[in-house]
Amino acid sequence: MRGNSTDDDADTGSLAEGRKLLEILNVRVVGNGEKVVVLSHGFGTDQSAWNRIVPYLQRDHRIVLYDLVCAGSVNPDHFDFRRYTTLDAYVDDLLLILESLGVDRCFFVGHSVSAMIGVLASIRRPDLFLKLVLIGASPRFLNDGDYHGGFERGEIERVFEAMECNYEAWVRGFAPLSVGADVPAAVREFSRTLFNMRPDISLFVSRTVFNSDLRGVLGLVRVPCCIVQTARDVSVPLSVATHLKAHLGGRTTIEILHTEGHLPHLSAPALLAPVIRRAIMRT
Template sequence: MGGESLLEVLNVRIEGSGNRVIVLSHGFGTDQSAWQRVLPYLLRDHRVVLYDLACAGSVNPDHFDFRRYSTLDAYADDLLKILDSLGVSSCVFVGHSVSAMIGCLASLRRPNLFQKLVLIGASPRFLNDRDYHGGFEHGEIEKVFGAMQANYAAWVAGFAPMAVGADVPEVVREFSRTLFNMRPDISLFVCRTIFNSDLRGMLSSVKTPCYIIQTAKDVSVPASVALYIKAHLGGKATIDMMPTEGHLPHLSAPALLHQALRRALAQR
C-alpha cells in the first residue's frame, strides 16, 4: 500500500461524538456513501465509523490484491485492523449483504470487540443446495458472470433496478453510479468470490448476539435465508422483517431501516 495507511486507503472516517461506537460496513457494488440517508439518525447518540471495502470503486484499484481478497477473511482482517488503529475496544457492527458475513468472521476472532452484529440482507450462501434455498442455481450465476464479462454497462443497467426492487429511480441511479465506479474486472472477481463462498458451517460458532434485518421481498436473498441464519447461529438472534422490498433498504427505505436499527440498538 506504499506510504498510505489502511485508514487512508479505505477512506476511514468517524462521525458524531456519542459514547457508543457503531461501525457501518457496506455491501457489494456500493461504498460508504450508501449510508448517507441513515447516517443523520445515528449521529445524535453515537460515534459512527465508516469505511470502504477494498473492492469499492471509491478505493484506488491499485490497492486491490486479487490473491489476498480471494476469500472474505481478508476483508475481516481489514475490519479488525481499522478498529485496532482507531483504538475501538467495543462496538456495534452493522453490515449490509456481504459485509454481514465479514462481521461474523471478524467476531469469531475477536468476540469481545463486538457487542452486537446487525446483519442487513445477509446470506451465508447464495447458491441453492440440496436442503438449502439460497436463491440461485449454479447455471444462473454463470450466466451473470458471462453478462458482466461481455458488457459490464449493460449488466449494470439490468442488475441495478432488480436489486433496488422498489420503484425509486434516484436510488437505481445511485446504485448504478457506485457499480460503474468499480473496475469491471474487480467487480467480476468479487462477485465470483461472494457466490463461491459457503459460510453456513461458520454460523454455529458465532456467539455474538445478532439482529437480522431482512426485507419482505429481496431478489438477492430469499426471506427463508434469514430464518436459516437465525436457526443456525450459535448465540441469541432476532429477525426483523421489514415491510418493503429490495436488497438496499438503506438507500430505498432509509426511514424504515432507521426504525429497525433503533429496535436493534435498543435490544439488550
C-alpha cells in the first residue's frame, strides 16, 4: 500500500506540474479535427508568429500553440538560467505539455531552434510524433571544417557584443536582416517580439543556440521529416538543409520556398501554409 500511495503522490505531483506549465507557457488548443498539429516558434518570437498560419490549418486539425519559456510573452521569472543551458530542458517542457494535454500522436511544426527541439523530442519519444516539419532548421550555426553552418566564431562573438552593448540598436538591425524579404509588417512584428524579450535572457538563449551542435544525433531520428527552407536565408544556408537530409535517420524531404528570409511564417504565410498542409497530409 505504501508503494501505491507513493506512486499516486508522484502522479498527482506530475499532473500539478503539467497544469502549472500549461499556464506558464500560455498553452492554447484551437481548431477542429482528430489530427493534432503542434506549432512551436523560434528564437525572438512567440506563438503569435503563427497567427497567419493557423487559419489554414484549424478547420481540419487540432492545433497546440505554446510559448517557449524564453519568449517575451512569458513571465521572465520563470526562466531558470541554470536549467535552460541546453535544448534538453525545452524538450522536457514540450513533452510535459503533450502529456498534460493527453496527446499521444501529433505532427510537429518547429521553426529554427524549435525545429531542433522537435528533433530531440522525437529521438526521446518517437511514438509521439507522426512527422516533423522543420522550418529554417540548423543542427549547428557555426562553420566547422567542410560543414558550412553560415557563421564564423568571430562573427557570432561580435553579435553577442552588439546585443550586450545596445540591445535596442541590435534589434533594429537584426530584425530586417532576418526577415530578409521586403515585408515591413513582418519586420515590425519580429521587432515587437524581440523587444518583448528581456535582453539578458535573449543573449543567454542566443549563446545556447549558437553554441549547440546536434549533428551527432541526427541519425537517431526515425520519424519522417520535411525540411522547409527559403531560397535565401541569412541565418541558414541551403547547404544546411542538404546536410540535414543526408544525415537525418528518418525518411526526409526538402521543400524550397521561393522567397527570402528566416521567418516565412511572418513574411510569406500564403507560400508556407500549403507546404505545411501537404507535409502533414503525407505521412
